[in-house]
Amino acid sequence: RIRRRFILTMAHIAMYFGSKSILVSCVILVISSRAASQRLLENPTKDSNARTRYTKIFGASAIRRLIENNGYGYENYTVTTEDGYILNLNRIVNPIVKNGNRGYPLLLLNGYLMHSEAWLIQERADTNIAAVWAGLGYDVWLGDQRGTMRSRRHVNLTTDDKKYWDFSYFCKILRRTYTTLPILQSEQQVYQKLKTI
Numbered sequence: 143r144i145r146r147r148f149i150l151t152m153a154h155i156a157m158y159f160g161s162k163s164i165l166v167s168c169v170i171l172v173i174s175s176r177a178a179s180q181r182l183l184e185n186p187t188k189d190s191n192a193r194t195r196y197t198k199i200f201g202a203s204a205i206r207r208l209i210e211n212n213g214y215g216y217e218n219y220t221v222t223t224e225d226g227y228i229l230n231l232n233r234i235v236n237p238i239v240k241n242g243n244r245g246y247p248l249l250l251l252n253g254y255l256m257h258s259e260a261w262l263i264q265e266r267a268d269t270n271i272a273a274v275w276a277g278l279g280y281d282v283w284l285g286d287q288r289g290t291m292r293s294r295r296h297v298n299l300t301t302d303d304k305k306y307w308d309f310s311y312f313c314k315i316l317r318r319t320y321t322t323l324p325i326l327q328s329e330q331q332v333y334q335k336l337k338t339i
Contacts, residue, residue, distance in 0.1 A: 152209070205232050205284065208262040211271040213237075223288075225309075226297035230286040232258050234276040247281040257291060258284035 209216045215235035222228050236244075250272055252260045261284055262273035268274060275281045286293040289307065299306040 152199070195238065205258050205262070207261055209234050210271075211229040212262065212276075214273070224298065226299070227288045227293070228295035228297065229288060230258075230292035232284040232286070234272060235283040236276050236279065238277045241260055243279065245278065247283060248275055249283045249285060251285050255290070256287075258280065258286050 206216045206218070215237055217233040217235055219231040219233065220228055221231055236238070239245075250258075250261050252258055260268045264270045272282050272284060288294075288309070289301070294301050296306055301307075
């Protein structure tokens, strides 16, 4: 099951971001998985109450609660795109890792019509890739797509306007990805190191 998920994830990454992203993603995933597996052997993190706990966490504050339930700090930012969409950007802060020792920043972009919670709602803690990477010291950022619960604002339009919804998915990802970079750059001067998944 995990192998099939991995292959599908790599196929999606290749389709949207090109083949170079696959290599980077595979390397990061393999390194992360090995370290996480070793840690899990020493301290299993099977959460028997995960199904009932996660189904009760919903709404605009769900991402914050999911991150904090995994033992991490939460930071929230907003980013305005060139075409006026005001988007939500969430950061997972590992309290053990100091600012200067953080690993590469990873910007995780959720699937179409999904929220950032998608990276954190697996039944087992060791399969929540955002939490695993944060635990390994990476600087993890989760972006919400335009039109989703936390990213429904616009400089001039409302969600009732047809023009608000007049964009292509490919355009959305590209614009959103590139307009989130300045906030990462101002935070840690890490523009050159950013990996997008």
